[in-house]
Amino acid sequence: MSKYWIIGSGVALGALLIVAIVIALIRDAVILAEGSPERTVQLYLEAVSDNDFAVVREMFSSELKGQCTLDYMVSRSFERQSLKDSRVVHDTTNFVDDRAIVVFEVTQISRNGPFGIGEGWSRDEHYTLIKEKGEWRLSANPWPYQSCAQP
Numbered sequence: 262m263s264k265y266w267i268i269g270s271g272v273a274l275g276a277l278l279i280v281a282i283v284i285a286l287i288r289d290a291v292i293l294a295e296g297s298p299e300r301t302v303q304l305y306l307e308a309v310s311d312n313d314f315a316v317v318r319e320m321f322s323s324e325l326k327g328q329c330t331l332d333y334m335v336s337r338s339f340e341r342q343s344l345k346d347s348r349v350v351h352d353t354t355n356f357v358d359d360r361a362i363v364v365f366e367v368t369q370i371s372r373n374g375p376f377g378i379g380e381g382w383s384r385d386e387h388y389t390l391i392k393e394k395g396e397w398r399l400s401a402n403p404w405p406y407q408s409c410a411q412p
Contacts, residue, residue, distance in 0.1 A: 291351075298361035298390045299351050301397040305388075306349055306365075309405060317406075322391055322398040329402070329409035346370060352385060361397065363388045367404075 293300040301320060308316035314334050318326060352364040365388070370381040389401040402409050 293351060296397075297354075298363050298388075298397040299354055301390060301399070302363050302365060302388045302403075303351075305399060305403065320399050322393055322400040325398075325400055325402070329406065334406065334409065349386075359391060360400070361390045363390060 293303050305317060305320040308314075308320065314331055318329070318331050318334065321329060347367050347369045350366050350368075352366045354364070355362045365386050366383055367386050368381060368383040386404040388399060388403050390397045391400045392398070
């Protein structure tokens, strides 16, 4: 009899875990404050997800645009698809001199397990921004284009 309790408890715990993951991934996105460095990163990630390379590149600083051409971005195969299976949530923003360091937590769930949900993992992605002409611009190679300016 106690064997069935253990099995039942394990199944119930697994079901609760799956429900919690699904709920976390389908919640409505929060729109961050317009004109903020956080909103710039949010708009950047939306453009990456939509494969809108021109808008993505507009989010770059002048220096980063010089390192990462539109042709290069279009020709490369980056992890853009992984963004579709991710939940990205703003964590913190720190200001250092004239820069903003914005941290987003990226939670990704693979869809190859039972019931279409498999393993998941989280990581922090850091975005460095500077103000150019009154607007926040990404100034370092941001995820998922970290290798854009690499040889």
